[in-house]
Amino acid sequence: MVVAALVAVLVTFAGERRADASPRPRLALHVEGGAPLELLPAEGGFVGSFDVMNGGEAPLVVSRIAVRGDEDEPRVPPRVSVRFTAPPSQASSTTSAATTATIAPGGTARVEVTWMPERAARVKQLFGHVVVTSNDEAAGELAVGIRAHIPRGPAIITEHVLSILMGLPLLGALVAFAMHVAGAKDDRPVRITALAVMALQCLLAAWLTTRFNADVTRDGGTDGLQFVEHAVWVRALRTEYFIGVDGISLPMVLLTSLVGFAGTVASFGRKRDVKAFFAAYFVFVTGLTGTFVAMDLLLFFVFLQVALVAAYFLVGAWGGARRDRAALKLVVMTSAGSAMLLVAFVALHVHSDRGFLVDGTIAEHTFSIPELTRVSYAAKKLTFFGLPFVKVVFTLAFVGFAILVPMFPLHTWMADAYAAAESPVAALIASSLVGVGAYGILRVLVSILPEGTRWASGAIVAFGVVNVVYGALCALAQDDVKRMVAYACVSHGGFALIGIGAMTPQGIAGAVVQMVTHGAIAAMLTLLVGALDERAHTRSLARFGGLAAEMPMFGALMLTSLLASLGLPGLAGFWGEALTLVGAFPSFRTLSCVAAFGLVVTAAFHLVAAQRLLFGVFPEAWRKDPYLEPFGGRFPELSFRELASVAPLVVIVVLLGLWPAPLLRMISSGVHDVATFISPAGPEQISRLP
Numbered sequence: 001m002v003v004a005a006l007v008a009v010l011v012t013f014a015g016e017r018r019a020d021a022s023p024r025p026r027l028a029l030h031v032e033g034g035a036p037l038e039l040l041p042a043e044g045g046f047v048g049s050f051d052v053m054n055g056g057e058a059p060l061v062v063s064r065i066a067v068r069g070d071e072d073e074p075r076v077p078p079r080v081s082v083r084f085t086a087p088p089s090q091a092s093s094t095t096s097a098a099t100t101a102t103i104a105p106g107g108t109a110r111v112e113v114t115w116m117p118e119r120a121a122r123v124k125q126l127f128g129h130v131v132v133t134s135n136d137e138a139a140g141e142l143a144v145g146i147r148a149h150i151p152r153g154p155a156i157i158t159e160h161v162l163s164i165l166m167g168l169p170l171l172g173a174l175v176a177f178a179m180h181v182a183g184a185k186d187d188r189p190v191r192i193t194a195l196a197v198m199a200l201q202c203l204l205a206a207w208l209t210t211r212f213n214a215d216v217t218r219d220g221g222t223d224g225l226q227f228v229e230h231a232v233w234v235r236a237l238r239t240e241y242f243i244g245v246d247g248i249s250l251p252m253v254l255l256t257s258l259v260g261f262a263g264t265v266a267s268f269g270r271k272r273d274v275k276a277f278f279a280a281y282f283v284f285v286t287g288l289t290g291t292f293v294a295m296d297l298l299l300f301f302v303f304l305q306v307a308l309v310a311a312y313f314l315v316g317a318w319g320g321a322r323r324d325r326a327a328l329k330l331v332v333m334t335s336a337g338s339a340m341l342l343v344a345f346v347a348l349h350v351h352s353d354r355g356f357l358v359d360g361t362i363a364e365h366t367f368s369i370p371e372l373t374r375v376s377y378a379a380k381k382l383t384f385f386g387l388p389f390v391k392v393v394f395t396l397a398f399v400g401f402a403i404l405v406p407m408f409p410l411h412t413w414m415a416d417a418y419a420a421a422e423s424p425v426a427a428l429i430a431s432s433l434v435g436v437g438a439y440g441i442l443r444v445l446v447s448i449l450p451e452g453t454r455w456a457s458g459a460i461v462a463f464g465v466v467n468v469v470y471g472a473l474c475a476l477a478q479d480d481v482k483r484m485v486a487y488a489c490v491s492h493g494g495f496a497l498i499g500i501g502a503m504t505p506q507g508i509a510g511a512v513v514q515m516v517t518h519g520a521i522a523a524m525l526t527l528l529v530g531a532l533d534e535r536a537h538t539r540s541l542a543r544f545g546g547l548a549a550e551m552p553m554f555g556a557l558m559l560t561s562l563l564a565s566l567g568l569p570g571l572a573g574f575w576g577e578a579l580t581l582v583g584a585f586p587s588f589r590t591l592s593c594v595a596a597f598g599l600v601v602t603a604a605f606h607l608v609a610a611q612r613l614l615f616g617v618f619p620e621a622w623r624k625d626p627y628l629e630p631f632g633g634r635f636p637e638l639s640f641r642e643l644a645s646v647a648p649l650v651v652i653v654v655l656l657g658l659w660p661a662p663l664l665r666m667i668s669s670g671v672h673d674v675a676t677f678i679s680p681a682g683p684e685q686i687s688r689l690p
Contacts, residue, residue, distance in 0.1 A: 023105075026056035027136040029144050035359035036145030037113065039126065045116035046148040049085070052111055052132060054103040061135040062101045065111055068129040068143065068356075073374065074221040076128035076146075079116045084109055113146050122213050123220045124150040125228055129356050143360040147230070152211055161208055161227050162243045162293050165201060165253065166286050169260065172197035173282035180275035187274040194278045195268060198261040198285075205257040209666070212250055217669045223370040224673045225295065230358040233299065238363040242296040247670025248442055251516045251663065252292040256432045258648060259523045260285040263424030265645035266527055277318055281424065284310035288432045292439065297345040297367040300444075301338070304436065308334045311417070311425070311433060319420035326413075326420035333413040337403035341440075344397035348372055348448060351382055351389070369443065373677065378451040394452030397445055398460075404437030405493040407463055408470050418486040423530025426482070430489050430526055431519030438496040438515050442508070442674055446500065450677045453503065460501030461584060465591045467494025468598035476605035481532070481539045484609060485525050488565055491602055492518040492576075498588075498595060499580040505675040507583025512667045514576030517656060518565075521573055524649040525561045528554065531642045535635055537627055541609060546618030550635040555614045557638075557646060564653050566606035567599060571657035575664075 030051040031037045039046035054060035065082055069075030083098040101109045115126050126148040133141050152158045176190050184190075208227065218224040225244035233241040245253060263281070270277065287307030294300040308331070316327030345367070352365045352375050366372065382389030399410070406414040414434070418426050446453050453460075471491025478484040492514060499511030531554065532547075533539055548555030564571035567578075577599065585592040623633035638646075656663055 023057035024138070025054055025058045025060035025103075025105075025134065025136045027060060027062075027132065027134045027139040027142060028053045028055050029132060029142055029360070031144055036127075036147050037130075039113060039115055039146060039148035045114055046126070047112065047114050048146065048148075049110050049112045050130075050144050052101070052103065052109045054105055054107050056136070057105050059105065060103040060107075062103065062109070062132060063135070064131075064133040065099050066131055067113075068131050069221070074219060075223075077115070077117065077121070077123040077126055077221040079118070080126065080128070081114050081116075082130050083112055085112045115148055117150060121150065122215050123222050124152055124213075125222060125226070127222065127228055127230055127358070129360060140362075142362075143356045145356070145359045147358075157204075157207075158211075158227075160229060161204065162245065163229055165204055165208070165257070166289050166293070168197050168201045168204070169282035169285040169289070173279045173286070176275045176279040176282070180279065184275070190275050190278055191268050194264050194282070197282070198257075198264040201285075202257045202261045205254050208245070209250065209254060212245070212666065214247060214665050214667075214669055216246075218673045218676070223373075224669060225370070228295075232357050232359055232361065233296070235357070235361065237298065237367075238357065238361075238365060239298040239367045240296050240358055241299065242358070242368060243290075243293040243299070244295050245293055246673070247667040248439065248512060248674065249292045249670070251512065251666060252432065252435055252439055252519075253289060255435070255516055255519045256285065256288045256292065256428070258652070259427050259431045259519065262523060262527060262645045262649055263427050265641060266427075266530065267422075267424045268641055273318065277314075280310050280313050280317070284314060284425070284428060288428065288436070291436055292432075295369045297349065297369060297372070297444070299367075300369075300440075301342060301345060304341075305338060307433065307436075308338065311429065314425045315417050315421045318422055318425070320422070321420065322416065323420040326416035329413045330417040333403050333410065337400040337410075339400075340396040341400035344393045344400065347384065347389070347393050347396075348375075348377075351375075351377065351380065369447065372448045375448070377449065390449055390452045391455060394445060394449045394456060397449075398441065398456065401437045401440040401445070402463070404434060404440070405467070405497065406434065406437065406490055407493065407497065408466050408490070411467075411471075411490050414490060415483050415486040418489070418526075419480065419482045423526050423533070426530075427523035427526040430485070430522035434489055434493060434522075435515045435519050438493065438500065438511055441500055442511070446508075446674055447677050453500075453678055457501045457503055458588070461498050461588045461591050462501075464494040464497030464499075464501060465595045465598070467491060467497060468595045469494075469601065472598050472601035472605060476601060476608070478605075479541050481529050481541060481609065481613070482526075483539075484541075484605065485522065485529060488525075488602070488605075489518070489522055491598065492522075492565075492573075494595070494598070495577050495580045498584050498591075499576075502580070502584035502587060503675075503678045504583040504586070505671055506579050508674050508678075509664065509667060509671045510576050510579030510581075510583055512671060513579055513660070513663060516663060517572035517576050517653070520649050520652050520656075521561060521564045524557075524646055524653065525565060527642070527646050527649075528558050528561060531638060535627065536622075536625075541612045543619065544613050545616040546614070547635065548614040550618055551637050553638050553643065554635075557650060559610055559614060560650060560653070562606045562610045564657065566603045569657075572653040572660070574657065575660045 037048045039048040067080050084101050103109050129143040131143045224246045228244040231241045233239050287303050290303030312331045349365050355363050355366050378390050384392040403410045468491050471487045475484045475487035495514045496511040499507040564573040567573045
């Protein structure tokens with residue numbers, strides 16, 4: 001019996017060895033020059049090829065080659081085709097059809113990829129994958145990344161414009177830091193470099209806007225993104241350097257560039273720590289810009305942390321009174337929010353579906369935001385510590401972004417950091433850093449977790465209404481002009497939350513418009529308050545009066561800013577609030593009415609500030625104030641530098657107030673895509689899309 005059993009075991013193992021030794025095919029893909037495959041111009045289109053190789057000892061049967069995606073979920077632009085061409089050697093490979101082949105051992109078959117865009121194609125870029133399926137079970141389904149660019153100008157600019165936008169301020173930071181380390185005494189070269197860098201960034205952002213096509217949506221096969229740059233970043237983590245812009249992110253990139261330039265002009269005359277200040281300031285601009293263009297969650301998180309660290313040093317090292325407390329509160333609150341975001345991002349990554357990196361490398365999980373939008377987390381019925389996965393992850397990420405909005409009761413860092421920061425830094429905090437909160441909710445939560453957004457929509461609107469009313473009441477009680485503007489930011493952030501929670505195209509459009517227009521208005525107010533503080537060394541409303549007569553130009557610009565901030569029709573601040581309420585009213589009538597009451601309080605504190613600051617009798621005690629002695633006891637009018645820093649913002653606020661069509665046109669495709677995520681077409685669609 002023992003001998004028989006031993007013989008049986010030996011026979012079994014011998015059979016397994018024979019089975020293992022049986023000939024098998026082995027699929028391999030080869031791209032000359034390395035993946036992804038670059039399609040080159042040829043006969044009105046773009047063509048490229050790669051090889052399918054059989055490195056095994058049995059025939060390789062390729063049952064399918066196809067461009068990844070389908071009509072319901074397009075991943076590439078129209079008119080992309082793939083087919084086998086004549087093999088190099090008929091003896092080693094036999095092609096049976098355009099998309100199938102049988103490849104002999106050691107043989108090779110060539111695949112040709114063609115993109116024939118229409119003459120007036122809206123989509124100017126192609127990024128995607130060709131998937132190869134065969135009888136090699138060990139290899140599974142393999143892919144080759146493909147890409148192409150329709151020329152729109154110099155290749156170095158059109159293909160890398162977003163990297164240049166981020167790289168310019170970073171280059172300025174490196175120059176300033178190098179001069180600081182070298183011990184250079186003259187600060188003038190740093191100032192000139194700073195001004196040139198930010199002016200060039202603004203020009204590049206304007207060029208980007210002129211080349212942006214507002215008709216490109218996800219249906220075009222590029223996930224609605226333009227000016228995409230896509231490369232493997234950290235292969236071990238399956239994360240990529242993936243950046244691009246759409247109708248939601250482009251306005252924020254423009255705003256960051258414009259406010260960054262205005263702040264640089266305002267800082268041109270600074271005397272203390274010029275090199276170190278500009279180095280930190282430019283890192284802040286780079287981090288903010290990167291956050292708005294990142295399409296990979298890990299890349300998004302890294303850029304956000306860069307911005308937050310730079311903000312901490314800018315507030316803590318160069319802030320005013322109580323800067324240490326303000327910087328500490330800033331870092332504690334935002335670090336807590338960042339920790340929640342990181343946990344949420346990792347959870348989304350771990351439970352994502354199998355996919356491919358840009359070069360075709362298999363990725364069991366992904367950080368790519370467009371890929372994560374295709375994952376149905378709700379259908380997986382996952383749990384997180386025994387609780388519903390979607391609800392827990394949504395809550396973690398929402399709280400992380402809500403700190404930046406800033407949302408009550410997580411808003412306490414805002415007033416202290418804003419009041420302590422120098423005016424150029426405070427302008428970026430009030431415009432772009434605060435904008436990251438609402439932008440992150442739209443980009444990550446609404447797009448990736450629409451079920452969670454629908455579940456929490458009522459709470460989001462309720463928190464937004466609380467923000468509107470609470471922020472307005474707090475602003476009304478302030479004597480410090482700068483803290484009043486900080487609470488105005490809290491109040492206006494509430495309208496962005498209301499628009500997002502409304503889940504309608506009008507509400508989402510209102511949220512985006514509010515982010516952009518309020519950012520420009522808050523930056524304008526901040527720079528004007530900074531100019532006043534430089535003269536009077538106080539921001540107390542109780543000490544002012546009649547400044548419109550003393551400083552007519554300042555008075556006109558400050559009045560325009562205050563009226564725009566309160567939402568006066570004809571100025572930019574009106575449109576975001578109006579669209580938000582229009583979008584929210586059908587589903588949240590009571591809350592919309594309460595938010596409208598907040599507008600009354602908002603108007604009250606702006607008009608009170610205007611009356612106390614600009615009109616009435618000028619206090620004669622100022623005539624003997626030591627700070628005004630060099631000016632004969634009078635407040636000097638705005639200097640050319642101060643006027644130059646504010647003027648671009650004033651033009652934007654007035655033009656968008658009278659003619660908002662360019663902004664609404666720019667964001668239309670992005671709003672359409674986000675609204676489709678939250679309310680797809682069907683019987684349960686929340687509202688009809690335009």
